[in-house]
Amino acid sequence: MNITILFGGSSFEHEISIVSAITMKKVLKKSNITYIFVSSDREFYLIDTNKINSKVFSSRDYKKSKKLTLKKGGFFVDSIFGSKLIESDVTLNLIHGRDGEDGKIASFMEFYSIPFISPRVEASVLSYNKLYTKFLAQSLGVKTVEYEYLNKDSKREISIDYPFIIKPVRLGSSIGVSIVKDKSELDYALDVAFEFDSEVIIEPFIEGVREFNQAGTYTNKWELSIIEEPHKEEFLDFEKKYMDFSRDSQLLSADIDDILKAKIEESFKRVYNTLFRGSIIRCDFFVVDGEVLLNEINPIPGSMANYLFEDFEAMVERLASNLPKEPNISIDYQFIHSIQGAKGKA
Amino acid sequence: MNITILFGGSSFEHEISIVSAITMKKVLKKSNITYIFVSSDREFYLIDTNKINSKVFSSRDYKKSKKLTLKKGGFFVDSIFGSKLIESDVTLNLIHGRDGEDGKIASFMEFYSIPFISPRVEASVLSYNKLYTKFLAQSLGVKTVEYEYLNKDSKREISIDYPFIIKPVRLGSSIGVSIVKDKSELDYALDVAFEFDSEVIIEPFIEGVREFNQAGTYTNKWELSIIEEPHKEEFLDFEKKYMDFSRDSQLLSADIDDILKAKIEESFKRVYNTLFRGSIIRCDFFVVDGEVLLNEINPIPGSMANYLFEDFEAMVERLASNLPKEPNISIDYQFIHSIQGAKGKA
Numbered sequence: 201m202n203i204t205i206l207f208g209g210s211s212f213e214h215e216i217s218i219v220s221a222i223t224m225k226k227v228l229k230k231s232n233i234t235y236i237f238v239s240s241d242r243e244f245y246l247i248d249t250n251k252i253n254s255k256v257f258s259s260r261d262y263k264k265s266k267k268l269t270l271k272k273g274g275f276f277v278d279s280i281f282g283s284k285l286i287e288s289d290v291t292l293n294l295i296h297g298r299d300g301e302d303g304k305i306a307s308f309m310e311f312y313s314i315p316f317i318s319p320r321v322e323a324s325v326l327s328y329n330k331l332y333t334k335f336l337a338q339s340l341g342v343k344t345v346e347y348e349y350l351n352k353d354s355k356r357e358i359s360i361d362y363p364f365i366i367k368p369v370r371l372g373s374s375i376g377v378s379i380v381k382d383k384s385e386l387d388y389a390l391d392v393a394f395e396f397d398s399e400v401i402i403e404p405f406i407e408g409v410r411e412f413n414q415a416g417t418y419t420n421k422w423e424l425s426i427i428e429e430p431h432k433e434e435f436l437d438f439e440k441k442y443m444d445f446s447r448d449s450q451l452l453s454a455d456i457d458d459i460l461k462a463k464i465e466e467s468f469k470r471v472y473n474t475l476f477r478g479s480i481i482r483c484d485f486f487v488v489d490g491e492v493l494l495n496e497i498n499p500i501p502g503s504m505a506n507y508l509f510e511d512f513e514a515m516v517e518r519l520a521s522n523l524p525k526e527p528n529i530s531i532d533y534q535f536i537h538s539i540q541g542a543k544g545k546a
Numbered sequence: 547m548n549i550t551i552l553f554g555g556s557s558f559e560h561e562i563s564i565v566s567a568i569t570m571k572k573v574l575k576k577s578n579i580t581y582i583f584v585s586s587d588r589e590f591y592l593i594d595t596n597k598i599n600s601k602v603f604s605s606r607d608y609k610k611s612k613k614l615t616l617k618k619g620g621f622f623v624d625s626i627f628g629s630k631l632i633e634s635d636v637t638l639n640l641i642h643g644r645d646g647e648d649g650k651i652a653s654f655m656e657f658y659s660i661p662f663i664s665p666r667v668e669a670s671v672l673s674y675n676k677l678y679t680k681f682l683a684q685s686l687g688v689k690t691v692e693y694e695y696l697n698k699d700s701k702r703e704i705s706i707d708y709p710f711i712i713k714p715v716r717l718g719s720s721i722g723v724s725i726v727k728d729k730s731e732l733d734y735a736l737d738v739a740f741e742f743d744s745e746v747i748i749e750p751f752i753e754g755v756r757e758f759n760q761a762g763t764y765t766n767k768w769e770l771s772i773i774e775e776p777h778k779e780e781f782l783d784f785e786k787k788y789m790d791f792s793r794d795s796q797l798l799s800a801d802i803d804d805i806l807k808a809k810i811e812e813s814f815k816r817v818y819n820t821l822f823r824g825s826i827i828r829c830d831f832f833v834v835d836g837e838v839l840l841n842e843i844n845p846i847p848g849s850m851a852n853y854l855f856e857d858f859e860a861m862v863e864r865l866a867s868n869l870p871k872e873p874n875i876s877i878d879y880q881f882i883h884s885i886q887g888a889k890g891k892a
Contacts, residue, residue: 214875321653325667326671332672
């Protein structure tokens, strides 16, 4: 399979997208990978797969690479001899955060008829924004943790009991997130969150809650990953975060009974179906008193949560052959012909 | 002002977008207009402003025009002498329906740093989809008509009393919409709606309900239009629809008291603020027992609802000088430097 990996982006998660992309080289072993980097100023660069390493980016050496133009059908290399399409079977959108998860890349791919793996525009917008994720979950009958919403101009009044957690509505990877233990910590935590977004949600911080991650996709059938019980720490330092985005070996399943497993799988399917067709996502759930609550949807999880699947590469191939099709709209100018006929208008 | 009008698109409303665009020529009299047409197969064409008329499109004569490429900073004409930017102060997104209202064009404009008038990506997705509009309204404390939701695979069971109205979730301009008076009409009406979308909402059809349209924007201040009470007919035939999208002269205000006027304006502001900054939208409200209910948000109303404003062109200029800015994200590769330092990784 010829697979294009799109990574980088004008995003707070630009750097971990690079880590995710590098990890894919170890995971997609049989595929022919084309790496396309979106620089922080949103130019497209073709990065030689043999040369891909983090230094190319941190040293800004990527600027010596060929610039590409995105047009109908794909990415093109322009030269004095004309414009040449880069051949690809499917594009894997691996841009975490803004550009990748907010619907922009999905928009381009759909508009230009480029087959791609990632949530479509609506699914992106609803899962990238944590407030909209609440709306979506509610409409699907999937329970979530209770929450309050504040924007930059709101009064800083919160009725949830301490301790609570403050999250910018549009960021992942715990950027801008704080746990607030009492009132003395509130203003600083809100100031930090508002550095990253003009809107936040506040949720109770549930001490000792069990968390479970379920990844999956729908190809021509449901393909759900093992369920992971992630290592719980208040915060991940950069090295642990790096580990999280560069994982490429399979984990062990969480130690849970079949009833809980079935509940988590059922909640995942309810969230995924049918809005997320064409993507591989990870849903993070809390379990409180035996009840499964959706915590977050990761529309483009770190290293695509490859380490939760038995044969990630084969699944990507199956998904690439089963992507949703945009409905065709044919335009016959019947309406304009009618006007012209009726009114003699030009 | 140099204003680019973007119209057409791969949309069921492609043709009425052409009508809207032609109307703008009569409305934006002092501006220098550049017309860029998005053909049904999603190529960009530069259409000579002097030659703009409906026949250019219905005869496919537009294909003789110059093709453009969308890149960072704007639209470019390619030639053997290189690529030349088409100068413009602001782009008015006038593509009704898919591409224009679903967030795709907004994605392009934002990604490529092109100043534009139209809802941003999130605002597009939430207002283009009638189900998501319900979620949004609920979160803002704005009342709507009650509704049920069905998708193509759902059982065709509806608990709302007849007569009711069936609407595809993602279309405007009454395409695919039916009023269903009794059970004998149900299957056909659903079949029609599902021709256009895989999802529909059903709302009670309220006999004799008063409907009011409020358009507006926020420039450096609120700028609300007069309130219109539209001509009520069950359906508009093509000629009336054409009239609707080609209107360019001002209407009279609806005959309502100050209390109702204030309620409608207040509801409009609540919907608009702050999600819709950068756009001129029209909200359609029902009034039932003195209560204002949001019926629909028109993210890109026909001919931009110009006929509801006293000096539409001056308002567009003010809006062009007060567009929302995308937050800047600076990337310093600190995270990757840390990994390299800590782990000696490349």
